[in-house]
Amino acid sequence: MVSITKELSVDMYPLGENAIMVEFGKCIHPDINRKVMAFVEYLEQHPFEGMLEYISAYKNVTIFYDPLLVNALPIEVEAGEMPLSYRKMVQFIEEVLKTIDMNKTGQASIVELPVCYGGEFGPDLAFVAKHNQLSTQEVIDIHSSGEYLVYMIGFAPGFPFLGGMSEKIATPRRSSPRLAIPVGSVGIAGSQTGAYPIETPGGWQLIGRTPVELFCPQNNPPTLLHAGNIVKFKPITLKEYKAIRGANK
């Protein structure tokens, strides 16, 4: 851990000779993720020569770079065991972090996702209810009353890793995964919840489906949700589901 300021310590690691991981903590916590988001916001606004792209996750940001271009940056570094481009990146990031307000609490965007719970869209709703000794309506009420932080996007295009689900409806994954989970499916895996942007195999317990498109390659950005968003689920009827689906087509 390197102390950047009195309040901020970070770890940095290489990911091969062309990427660096900048880590703001060791666990899944909104305060750590907020620092991740603050750093990401800086990178979005100040892309630098040599940076190819970044991937943000729960507790760290990985920056991919071209060592040839980074070596050409006018950054003074001391000799060391690590490659020149890595040492320059470390130096650069340490300087950048001093200028970022990590405690800035920006206004998180709230995204409301309509969900038609149960029925053919939520074949595992009854199982989730039984597992937690609740009625299916109670599962719906608990799931749709929460506010969920999007910690990161990954696994599949636009797939959100959401935090903040009530332990009252936590349910283990299915013992054997389904070969194809339909687009828009909303599911539970352990104490996580999420929604599937594309059809893919998966072992999550499916409790409903959203008619909203989470991944649209023609749009820029191509995904509805972004790290740092707050997601709320709103129960809708099958009729409302069909109306929204129809309007999107």
Place this chain on the structure above:
Amino acid sequence: MSIKVISPGLLTTIQDYGRTGYQKHGIIASGVMDRYSFRIANILVDNDENEGVMEITFMGPMLSFQADTLITITGGDLSPNINGEAVPMWRPVLVKKDSVLSFGMMKAGARAYLAVAGGFDIPVVMGSKSTYIRAGLGGFKGRALAKEDLLSTLQTKSHLDKFKTELSKQSEQGSFVTTPWFFAPTHIPATSENIAVRVTRGNQINHFTEESIQKFFRKPYTITPESDRMGYRLAGEVVKLKAPLEMISEAVSFGTIQAPPDGNPIILLADRQTAGGYPKFAQVAVVDLAVIAQICPGNTIAFVEVSLKEAEALYLQREGDVKEVKQAIKFHLKA
């Protein structure tokens, strides 16, 4: 100007460098497996280095050229021939109208790259022409090429004119003409056993037993049939953690060697997920990703440890080499 697919081969897709800048949205990068052969292919026909090409896997397609077309074939040697006559690789080739390009035995390597001057007329999706089949994204209709597909090229007369003098130095007989000059590749493996692949240590390697680490660098690993563009699953000595390790999902990259709980390492490749939660054991040096791409299931790899400094030096040397090739070809075309 178009190319008709008579038969598609095993897996032929349009790929370029990949979708840079979209992994933060969870978009799989895709792109070619062997970036070195890909770049050289585009350079040989004077394209932008990142232009889309055909990536041809193990068994090649049969393609009919409906106009005189300037192409090059690089990468693995899948015995390309035009109207039955062997066609040399790693150099510009003018294919005459109505000729048929086909492929035969896999002699060396695994993946060939076919570039056409001007590139293929393929819509750019999220900054790239690359095909990601699992999501039906990009490339030619989001899928591998199929029988009867018609691929338009962006070749213009000026593309052909640029090469006119060079091509006229060779005899005009037969169904194709090549230049007297060519690029000599060094990265295509000549054997199928103990192919050396240089790696650096992964961030979690010290969580594995010392015995596992030693064996990893001493015993060969076989690429299993459950290997594809997403990743190669390896069979060999299992790598064991000293104690269970609970990881929080984070970025992975092209060439990350991760170890799931069963201890059989997986090398993540072009169609990898953006993030993962398995411990990172090692990382393939960027220059040797081009070697990995040319290794087939059933072949064996011998991992060689290098420092990050050595990996960076190899990277910079490769960039220097590519620059020289570019200059040499510009020189030929102007002379």
